[in-house]
Each structure stands twice: as structure tokens, then as C-alpha cells.
Amino acid sequence: MMKNLDDLCITTIRMLVADGVEKANSGHPGMPMGAAPMAYVLWTRFLRHNPHNPKWLDRDRFVLSAGHGSMLLYSLLHLTGYDLSMDALKNFRQWGSKTPGHPEHDLACGIETTTGPLGQGFANGVGMAVSEAYLASRFNRPDHTIVDHYTFAIVSDGDLMEGVSHEAASLAGHLGLGKLIYLYDDNRISIEGSTDLAFTENRTARFAAYGWQVQQVKDGNDLAAIEQAITSAKAESDRPSLIAVRTHIGYGSPNKQDTAGVHGEPLGAEEIQLTKQNLEWPPEPAFLIPDEVLDNFRQSVEKGKTLESEWQQRFTAYEAAHPELAMEWRRWMEGEMPKDWEERILVFPADAKGMATRAASGNVLNAVAAHLPNLIGGSADLAPSNKTLIKGENSFQARGYGGRNLHFGVREHAMGSIMNGMALHGGLIPYGGTFLVFSDYMRPAIRLAALMQLKVIYVFTHDSIGLGEDGPTHQPIEHLSALRAIPNLTVIRPCDANETAIAWQHALRSQNGPFALVLSRQGLPTLDRTEFAPATGLLKGAYVLRDTEKKDPDLILIATGSEVSLAVEAFSKLREKSVAVRVVSMPSWELFEMQPEEYRRQVLPADVKARIAIEAGCPQGWHRYVGERGAVIGIEHFGASAPYKLIYKNFGLTVDRVVETANRMLGIGLGD
Ligand SMILES: Cc1ncc(C[n+]2csc(CCOP(=O)(O)OP(=O)(O)O)c2C)c(N)n1
Numbered sequence: 001m002m003k004n005l006d007d008l009c010i011t012t013i014r015m016l017v018a019d020g021v022e023k024a025n026s027g028h029p030g031m032p033m034g035a036a037p038m039a040y041v042l043w044t045r046f047l048r049h050n051p052h053n054p055k056w057l058d059r060d061r062f063v064l065s066a067g068h069g070s071m072l073l074y075s076l077l078h079l080t081g082y083d084l085s086m087d088a089l090k091n092f093r094q095w096g097s098k099t100p101g102h103p104e105h106d107l108a109c110g111i112e113t114t115t116g117p118l119g120q121g122f123a124n125g126v127g128m129a130v131s132e133a134y135l136a137s138r139f140n141r142p143d144h145t146i147v148d149h150y151t152f153a154i155v156s157d158g159d160l161m162e163g164v165s166h167e168a169a170s171l172a173g174h175l176g177l178g179k180l181i182y183l184y185d186d187n188r189i190s191i192e193g194s195t196d197l198a199f200t201e202n203r204t205a206r207f208a209a210y211g212w213q214v215q216q217v218k219d220g221n222d223l224a225a226i227e228q229a230i231t232s233a234k235a236e237s238d239r240p241s242l243i244a245v246r247t248h249i250g251y252g253s254p255n256k257q258d259t260a261g262v263h264g265e266p267l268g269a270e271e272i273q274l275t276k277q278n279l280e281w282p283p284e285p286a287f288l289i290p291d292e293v294l295d296n297f298r299q300s301v302e303k304g305k306t307l308e309s310e311w312q313q314r315f316t317a318y319e320a321a322h323p324e325l326a327m328e329w330r331r332w333m334e335g336e337m338p339k340d341w342e343e344r345i346l347v348f349p350a351d352a353k354g355m356a357t358r359a360a361s362g363n364v365l366n367a368v369a370a371h372l373p374n375l376i377g378g379s380a381d382l383a384p385s386n387k388t389l390i391k392g393e394n395s396f397q398a399r400g401y402g403g404r405n406l407h408f409g410v411r412e413h414a415m416g417s418i419m420n421g422m423a424l425h426g427g428l429i430p431y432g433g434t435f436l437v438f439s440d441y442m443r444p445a446i447r448l449a450a451l452m453q454l455k456v457i458y459v460f461t462h463d464s465i466g467l468g469e470d471g472p473t474h475q476p477i478e479h480l481s482a483l484r485a486i487p488n489l490t491v492i493r494p495c496d497a498n499e500t501a502i503a504w505q506h507a508l509r510s511q512n513g514p515f516a517l518v519l520s521r522q523g524l525p526t527l528d529r530t531e532f533a534p535a536t537g538l539l540k541g542a543y544v545l546r547d548t549e550k551k552d553p554d555l556i557l558i559a560t561g562s563e564v565s566l567a568v569e570a571f572s573k574l575r576e577k578s579v580a581v582r583v584v585s586m587p588s589w590e591l592f593e594m595q596p597e598e599y600r601r602q603v604l605p606a607d608v609k610a611r612i613a614i615e616a617g618c619p620q621g622w623h624r625y626v627g628e629r630g631a632v633i634g635i636e637h638f639g640a641s642a643p644y645k646l647i648y649k650n651f652g653l654t655v656d657r658v659v660e661t662a663n664r665m666l667g668i669g670l671g672d
Pocket residue numbers: 028030031066068116117118119156157158159162185187188189190191249263
């Protein structure tokens with residue numbers, strides 16, 4: 001006999017999950033079956049959300065970090081009244097359905113972030129809480145609280161094993177993010193079996209040491225204990241909270257509970273029936289939702305409306321008291337840029353000595369920052385090198401959440417995921433810096449930013465062997481190619497200060513992202529734009545920087561970043577020998593690919609086969625632009641520790657090499 005409505009609701013979730021996975025014949029039933037009670041308590045008794053308006057700005061955020069348990073999230077969304085139909089549940093993991101294998105960011109039906117790669121959701125939540133804290137500090141006024149919500153997540157053993165969660169937990173503890181509450185599904189099983197195989201540290205002690213409030217619920221089916229723990233977590237305002245809830249993977253399955261076998265496979269027809277019997281559930285129909293269960297869950301709809309309208313009233317009062325702030329809040333949340341901000345974009349005077357593009361980047365950032373107070377970011381402990389500090393602004397710290405300079409510490413991976421969470425929350429434009437070589441340390445987060453098309457900006461400095469003495473460990477070789485391989489990521493490697501300014505302008509005014517700004521450590525000449533084409537050409541990805549006076553070029557030199565100077569010098573030398581050269585600055589492949597074919601052919605005419613690309617990195621991919629008869633002057637081995645000019649020389653990235661290559665190529669061409 002079912003004891004009460006709570007039990008019925010929880011068993012409904014468990015069986016929807018099991019039926020969904022069974023029908024798809026793939027998926028992960030175990031974790032949701034164990035975690036259903038905590039999810040039920042959280043969603044029906046705590047989560048302040050409005051299923052009919054998933055975009056309500058002051059909603060609590062919920063992240064299912066253990067994304068493989070996606071059927072748990074889909075069931076909760078359907079049951080509480082989001083726009084996720086029963087058909088969607090029945091089409092779990094099918095082509096075009098709203099219920100893909102792992103949750104994919106889709107706010108229209110309440111999915112706050114894409115999860116699946118373990119640990120990412122954990123760190124995203126930290127970013128969401130950072131945004132909440134910053135916005136609350138900027139906009140709330142005495143007697144007027146308009147930003148006031150929690151970030152909840154369900155995290156799993158896998159999440160806690162992954163390094164990114166260690167980084168993010170450490171930072172969240174340091175920052176004292178009191179409105180971050182994580183329920184840890186402590187089921188002690190992962191794919192290979194018991195967590196005793198590889199994960200035996202004292203998890204709760206670890207989190208306590210990070211500075212989190214830690215609680216334990218010994219019985220994952222004890223609703224009162226879960227409720228009590230969440231209540232205490234909410235009452236703790238100075239520390240994030242971890243509630244370790246001891247659960248049983250595949251709860252209710254007589255033969256599979258507590259085994260790895262129920263982690264990632266359907267229960268099977270027979271075991272499903274045994275489970276239903278065991279949980280006193282009717283064998284048929286599948287996807288059963290008893291009326292009283294639906295009624296109970298759907299109360300979330302009315303509750304949500306009330307919550308939002310109460311907030312709306314508070315906002316109206318706020319608007320009356322602080323009309324300008326209210327307007328600014330709306331602008332930020334809608335991603336609208338203030339008027340005239342683009343006028344702040346710097347124009348740098350021509351200068352043969354010039355400056356490093358990282359320095360130009362820092363200047364541009366500081367020039368626009370005062371006009372874009374929702375631009376917020378920092379570095380993974382390299383701000384002095386990355387030039388990411390906003391001067392005159394405070395640090396974001398527990399004692400002052402209004403600071404705009406974030407200190408991520410030496411935690412690139414968490415930085416990337418936290419930036420994602422910040423962008424997902426809405427209202428802010430996050431940027432983060434490190435050396436280009438360490439983009440590897442944050443690549444999983446970059447990939448997810450790209451998958452979700454989040455507007456985040458990476459400031460990657462020390463972009464080549466040009467960083468010199470730090471040597472091969474710090475000199476990126478394959479990184480540009482590796483980043484260009486990520487769909488949706490716009491990689492921009494500007495050649496001078498003015499291209500850097502335009503790159504920032506482009507990233508800031510775009511609705512979607514992400515953007516990687518790839519910047520030099522060493523000084524680069526600031527080109528005289530009365531002599532060369534305007535830097536706004538960067539917006540097209542590649543442009544003719546300098547052209548021959550003749551009708552058609554004999555040769556096209558294509559370069560990015562610091563190597564554009566080499567191309568420009570080679571241009572002059574070749575011109576002395578009457579070679580008609582065109583120099584193309586190509587800061588961004590992705591932007592170039594977005595141009596109409598006509599433009600692309602104008603820049604790189606099909607009949608000019610003599611082409612040389614120059615880039616201080618792995619040549620992979622450049623043949624797309626230089627063609628079969630072209631050449632790529634790049635680097636196909638690791639770097640070296642020495643003054644950078646010598647490395648350039650010894651690796652053959654020199655004007656002479658460009659000229660020689662051109663001569664050889666044209667000689668061959670003439671002999672044809
Ligand atoms: C970064 C990453 N590595 C590996 C995986 C593959 N994977 C999915 S679930 C899982 C085991 C997770 O165990 P746990 O978090 O305890 O989940 P549960 O067994 O409780 O469902 C693994 C290794 C992944 N999703 N993400």
C-alpha cells in the first residue's frame with residue numbers, strides 16, 4: 001500500500017525515469033531513482049520558480065550537474081508544468097526531441113545549463129551564484145530587494161571526483177557564497193562499481209575544509225531530514241552548503257539497486273516489472289502519472305505565478321523609488337548595451353615601436369569598462385600579464401560583492417566554467433584571462449560555452465614563441481588550430497593595437513559568443529592606417545591590408561597577429577623586385593567564413609595560386625586558404641627558451657624566409 005501522496009509523487013518520478021530509459025533503450029535510470037526524494041523535496045518545497053515563465057529573472061537556479069540523470073530533470077519539468085510534454089518524455093534521446101541524452105541549455109523549457117561532462121554543472125552553479133551576488137550588491141537598496149535567489153544543484157560522485165569541482169568548490173568557499181546549496185547524491189556507485197575503487201577521501205571533511213557548511217542526511221528517503229537540511233542551508237548566509245544525502249542507486253529495483261548495472265542501462269522489461277511490484281506500482285501503463293500526483297506537482301504553476309507577481313510588485317516599488325537603477329537593471333538583464341559605448345573604443349596612433357596587443361587590450365578594456373559596468377572578469381592569477389585588471393575598481397570578495405575584478409586564482413578550468421555560469425545567469429558579460437598555452441586547462445569549459453553560444457570573452461595572452469624565455473612549456477604551438485577546431489568559437493588574433501580594439505568592440509557588441517582574443521606578449525608596430533587599410537577590416541575576418549598598385553597580385557601573403565609585421569616587411573622587399581604582392585591580415589578564420597563568397601573571392605582571388613600563410617603556430621588547416629600550390633610558414637615542433645627574436649630567427653619565421661619562399665614559388669610558377 002502506498003503510504004501517502006509524497007511517496008506516490010516520488011515513485012512517479014522513479015518510474016517515469018525507468019520507463020523513459022526503457023523506451024529509449026538507453027540512458028541512466030539509477031541516479032534519478034536514488035535521488036528522486038531530494039529532488040522532490042527541493043522542487044516542491046523550496047525552489048522558487050515559475051514553470052509558466054522559466055525566464056523570470058529572480059527565479060532560483062537549478063543545475064543537474066550529473067547530467068546523465070537527465071530523465072530526472074525532464075520528469076520534474078514535465079510534472080511541475082513546464083513546456084515539456086509527455087510526448088517529449090516518451091521521445092527521450094530521439095532525433096529532434098526536447099529531451100536529448102544529456103540536458104542541453106534551453107531556457108524555454110527550464111533547462112538552465114548544458115550538463116553531462118561531469119563537474120561542469122558544479123562549477124556553472126558557482127558562476128550563477130557569483131552573478132547573483134554581484135547583481136544583488138549593485139542593485140538592491142535598503143527596503144528594496146529585487147535580486148534575491150538561490151542556486152541549487154544536484155551533484156554526484158563523478159562531479160566531486162572531477163578536478164574542476166575541486167577548483168570551483170575551493171573558490172566558492174573562499175568567496176563565502178551563502179546562496180549556493182548543493183545536494184550531493186552520495187550513492188557510492190559509479191560506472192566501474194563501488195566508489196571504494198577510486199574515491200575514498202572524506203568528502204564532507206574536504207568540503208568543510210574549503211569553508212562550506214556541510215550536513216549529512218543518512219537516509220535519502222527521509223523527506224523531513226532533507227527538508228530540515230535545506231532549511232539550515234538557506235539559513236547559512238556566509239558559506240556555501242553541501243548536503244551529503246546517502247542514497248541508493250536504482251532504488252527499488254530488487255536485483256539492481258546498489259549496483260553499477262543500474263547506472264547506465266535500462267532496467268530491462270522483467271526488472272522493471274519487479275521494481276514496480278516492489279514499489280507497489282501498477283505494472284501498466286508505462287509513464288503513469290496518477291491524477292493526484294499531477295495535481296500536487298502542478299501546484300507549482302500557481303505558486304510560481306504568485307511568487308513572480310510578488311516579485312513584480314517589489315520591482316514596481318523599486319522602479320518608483322529608483323527609476324534609473326530599474327532601467328539599468330532591465331538593460332543588463334536583456335543584454336542591451338548602453339548608448340554611445342562604442343565611442344569609447346580607443347583609436348591608437350601609428351607608432352613604429354607600437355605596443356603588445358595584450359597591452360592594447362588592457363587599455364581598451366579600461367577605456368570601455370567605466371561605460372559597461374556589467375563587464376566583469378579577471379584572470380587565473382595572471383592579471384598583471386594578461387592586463388585584465390580594471391583600474392580603480394574593487395575586487396569581488398566575500399566582504400564586497402560589488403567589486404568587478406574577479407580573482408579566479410590558479411584555476412583555469414573553474415574559471416571557464418564559472419564564466420559560463422555567470423553568462424547563463426544573465427545580466428553580466430564575463431571575461432577571463434590566462435596564457436594561451438593554458439587554454440588547454442580550460443578547454444572543456446570553452447567547448448561548452450561554444451555549444452551554448454555564451455557571450456564570454458577569453459583574453460589569451462603570450463600567444464606564441466614570441467613570449468621568449470619562458471620556453472616550450474609556455475609557448476603555444478597547436479593551440480590556435482585546436483581552438484579553431486571548436487565550432488561556434490570565434491578566435492581572433494589581432495595584428496596591432498587597432499585591430500585589438502576592433503576585436504573587443506566586436507565581441508562586446510555581439511549577442512552570442514564565445515570569443516577568444518589571442519594576444520601578443522611582445523610589442524608590435526601600430527600600423528599607420530592612412531597607409532594601410534582600416535582596422536575595421538577585422539570585422540570581416542580577413543581583409544586586404546596592403547595591395548599592389550598593379551591590377552592583379554602575383555602573390556598573396558596571409559598572416560595573423562605578430563606575423564603580419566613580417567608580411568608587411570616582405571611586401572616591401574618583394575616590391576623592390578617588382579613582385580606584385582597583396583598582404584592579407586587574417587585575424588579570424590571564423591569571421592571570414594561568415595562573409596559572402598563574393599567578398600572572400602575578392603580578398604583571395606581564385607586565380608592567384610601563389611599564396612603564403614605565415615603564423616607562429618602549427619600549420620594545420622592553413623592549406624584551406626593557401627591551396628595546393630601555396631606554402632605555410634609555421635612551426636611543427638615545440639618551442640625553445642631564449643630571447644624571442646632569436647627563436648623567430650632560428651625557427652625560420654623571418655622576412656628572408658618569406659621572400660625566399662615567394663621567389664621559389666613564383667619561379668616555379670613562371671616556369672609552368
Ligand atoms: C568528464 C566526464 N568524464 C566521464 C564521463 C562518463 N560518465 C558518465 S556517468 C559516469 C560515472 C558517474 O558516476 P556518478 O557520478 O556516481 O553517477 P551515478 O553512478 O550515481 O549515476 C561517468 C564516468 C562524463 N560524463 N564526464
